[in-house]
Amino acid sequence: MDYVILSLILLAIGIYGLLTKRHLLKVFVSVELIATAATLNFVMLASSLSKGVGEAFFILAFSTDTCVSAVILALLVVVHKKYGTSDIGALVKLEQGKEQKEAEE
Amino acid sequence: MIFEIISAVLVVSACLAIFLDEAVYCVAALANTLIFVALLYVLNDALFVAIFQFAVGAGTLAILFLSGEMLSEKPARTPPRSLLLTLLFGVFLSLPAIFLSISNPNGAVSGASFEEALWNLRAVDVVLQGLVMMTVALGIAIILHVKKRGAG
Numbered sequence: 001m002d003y004v005i006l007s008l009i010l011l012a013i014g015i016y017g018l019l020t021k022r023h024l025l026k027v028f029v030s031v032e033l034i035a036t037a038a039t040l041n042f043v044m045l046a047s048s049l050s051k052g053v054g055e056a057f058f059i060l061a062f063s064t065d066t067c068v069s070a071v072i073l074a075l076l077v078v079v080h081k082k083y084g085t086s087d088i089g090a091l092v093k094l095e096q097g098k099e100q101k102e103a104e105e
Numbered sequence: 106m107i108f109e110i111i112s113a114v115l116v117v118s119a120c121l122a123i124f125l126d127e128a129v130y131c132v133a134a135l136a137n138t139l140i141f142v143a144l145l146y147v148l149n150d151a152l153f154v155a156i157f158q159f160a161v162g163a164g165t166l167a168i169l170f171l172s173g174e175m176l177s178e179k180p181a182r183t184p185p186r187s188l189l190l191t192l193l194f195g196v197f198l199s200l201p202a203i204f205l206s207i208s209n210p211n212g213a214v215s216g217a218s219f220e221e222a223l224w225n226l227r228a229v230d231v232v233l234q235g236l237v238m239m240t241v242a243l244g245i246a247i248i249l250h251v252k253k254r255g256a257g
Contacts, residue, residue: 028124047146059154067237067238070165071241076172083205
């Protein structure tokens with residue numbers, strides 16, 4: 001079952017992107033890759049064991065993943081419009097500066 | 106042989122989705138990844154799942170392209186050398202999936218068919234999907250509310 005290794009590699013790439021990338025959309029792409037790795041593993045194991053339950057649950061998992069993606073993307077667009085940047089470091093600095101201003105006042 | 110080619114392209118696409126600088130190219134690479142995952146499903150006789158992945162993935166990717174265009178900040182171009190390095194890195198990562206193998210301990214186990222599983226789990230499925238839709242509606246309502254308050 002080479003699929004297990006393939007899915008592990010996809011998972012590793014996703015986790016690497018999640019930990020190292022600072023752009024919000026890239027973090028989102030990493031999360032998508034992790035979800036893809038999980039569903040790939042799920043479907044392939046179910047398919048190789050001839051279990052239909054895996055495919056049935058895939059539909060639920062993928063629908064959930066798509067809905068979550070929609071909410072995350074909406075949040076990303078709102079954050080980008082509000083702060084004018086998608087960089088996580090810049091967002092943290094903006095928030096810290098705001099808190100300092102509030103503390104000074 | 107087909108599995109090896111598809112898995113290599115899949116891993117290279119995943120690497121490109123992470124390492125490319127421009128957001129739209131990242132999304133294009135992610136689209137490629139999802140398409141090749143669907144092809145893997147077709148190879149493994151999970152045709153319904155592949156069609157579902159294509160159908161739902163198309164909508165997701167359209168929204169992702171739009172968001173990527175909105176969020177991209179036009180960084181400096183990726184030098185060709187680093188692009189080549191990324192490609193080589195992806196090919197290197199795909200080697201274990203091609204050459205290694207984990208044996209199946211149980212062999213083929215006969216279980217419920219896909220139609221039976223869908224039918225048996227229909228109640229749980231409907232309730233969970235309803236919960237998911239309600240959560241999404243709540244999330245989007247909160248986002249719009251915050252946005253309206255911020256604008257006003």
